[in-house]
Amino acid sequence: MQLNNRTYQIQDVNVLDIADEFGLPLYVYDADKIIEKIGLLRSSFSGVNLKIKYAAKALTNISILKLMRQQGVEMDSVSVNEARMGMLAGFAPGQIMFTPSGVSFEEIREAVDLGLQLNVDSLPLLEWVGQTYGSQVAVSIRINPHISEGGNIKISTGHADSKFGVSILQRDAIRELTEKYQIPVSGLHIHTGSDFKNADAFLRGADILFDLAADYPNLTFIDFGSGFKVAYKEGDHVTDVAELGRKVSAAFQNFCQQYGRDIELWFEPGKFLVSESGHLLVKTNIVKENPTRTFVAVDSGLNHLIRPMMYDAYHDIKNISNPSVADETPVEKTYNVVGYICETDTFATDRSLPEVKPGDVLSFENAGAYGFSMASNYNARFRPAEVLVYEGRPYLIRQRETFDDLLRGQVDIPALNLEVIEQ
Template sequence: MNSLNLLKIAEQFGAPLYIYDAEKISSQFQRLTNAFKGVSNLRLNYAAKALSNISILRLMDHLGSGLDTVSIQEVKLGLMAGFKPESIIYTPNGVSLEEIEEASALGVQINIDNLSVLEQFGSKHPDVPVCIRINPHVMAGGNSNISVGHIDSKFGISIHQIPHLLRIVDLTQMNINGIHMHTGSDILDIDVFLYASEILFETAKNFKDLDFIDFGSGFKVPYKAGDIETNIEELGKKLTTRFNEFCAEYGKELTLAFEPGKFLVSEAGHFLAKVNVVKQTTSTVFASVDSGFNHLIRPMLYGASHEISNISNPKGRERYYSVVGYICETDTFGSNRRISEISEGDVLCFKNAGAYCFTMASNYNSRFRPPEVLWHNGKAHLIRERETFDDILRNQVDVKELFESPEKIAAK
């Protein structure tokens, strides 16, 4: 999408707002599919937590994707969006047995990541196919906040607990049909990922009736020109060869599964915000926008970097700005960024705003969450309306009678 299209959409729907490019999502899906074209059975399960708007889910279903979910609500959203139950995998963490049973009753693939729940579920439902999430104790990403396969992670069953796991499976006679791992986002080193895959292959040998092996995802995308990213094509060649070898050893054609989220939608997303104030202090020039970490929390939460451009003045002289929000505490999107000269009223574009951006938005400071727009076949389609004051009050209960004076109560 070019700056002109983005500006026209901002004029039509106002700012701040999120815009998603359906063509980019489709091309990323195709790129990943092509990288593993040598695998007989490939299943890509889109990670709904990255961007869960129902229209985005419908797009993923249209592309032929499955769905990776982490909550019963995401499961129900997926079913509403048209996904068949068997194309949804449910991988919660730390939820109740009741929620897992509710998801199972809907017919989706259950993925269990701790021994306690595995034993409870297996004892009650031995015939239900279950996938097991393994923690390979591998740090494959560069950010400890989003790397989940290391030894201190709360996710997965430790590879050192395999004997205990096998004992539970044997005693309950559970139906284990899949093995899973997820090392976390921002995978930098393919060889580290392949090393973790070998651990998963070795674990899989303990189970004789598997249908699939799920390698999670976490592929790194570029956040600026020249930025490092996961070499999907190289990973595809190496893992395809190894996976096919394993299937031959195992004696069965298994399905190779991935759960891409950020890889599919991050670069497709643009967040637009209007500049309210340009303020110069003794050492800094601030560009303050009509948004904050209530709409885009990743820079403050993770230290994530989003490229920021001035689409109102794309060819202007570049200057250094710190782009900040309107939240009444430290609220910085980017410090000392080189951006085309900014004037009040200009629209700034934050790139890589498709994954974990709107889904983590809130009403902090009682601000409205922004609308979402899908750019599809050269047209802008509203897929979420801007919130209003009624939305802020929707589920609140005003107990004003508790605070009435005795005289007023007596008068009633």
């Protein structure tokens, strides 16, 4: 989001105009930012046969999926329903990686029937695949490398105690099952979590997969997952994607030479591609001055952006109605920015902002990843609309929910339609 003459803009579109047209609260996504991130990833890995698989769980709107497909990005899904959305967006089943975690065998069967690329993350699942399909279904295998790095423990997935993947210590058991049932192994996968700051964690994971690849001579790809750290505030340390590309590409090229042929290098970025594109616009309801705190209460809450409460995540907040500019800086005050949910619901504590008044429009930044996709109807609140700014125009890509949406699926029991029983 750029500042220009006291106006916040996305692709030269005034953000306040978007708020007026579509109402608040509102998610707004910048297509140019997504395309920029795709380009950065491609240019950083220009020396290898790179395939980008968008981790759709970050933001699953079908228009975002169509944008990814338009840009030549394929898809990673963690549920069959995500995959079905991808197919509606135009992805071929073979372009969709399916990486389940502890799902039912019925869902696995549905994924195989659809033609998805199955990524196996447990020995029981691998044995079931062998018993059910024998040598008829090629799989990739998700390895837990016992690497503990990254950010919040809730998003760290590669440590020894994680539920994800088959432990590298079970290497022999993997090989025994694949040989027993003649299961074709087309890929090896690793994903150790989010918020890696440098290439070292990827290279350690790469060494593990490169060594394991010796057991499987017919691989077509190796998948390093993702975990690139993005900036949530000024000065944040981020993953140097260019450095990562140089180091990982060199290691991968050396591996391919030793392996005897070139194979594909896959990444599955989610947050990296969409986080910075997203803005959650909200309206200030009241400014409440208490003896110890001044609260800014807005028309949103953890039901729309759960990351601050769930992960203690920092999200930059801009007062769009009273922006800071180089030649005219408004008076700043310190606030707790809170939501309207009936429990502790804090977006920011002791945050310095240009003075906020009732009616001001605020923007929570980095709301593209795990904003709407983790949103709920808690407190019987509606989920917001979504807008995509594409080629200089804002497009509605999801309607705001209504009361009918809250009632949809509920079933009335006629026997309860009675007079109140006197006590």
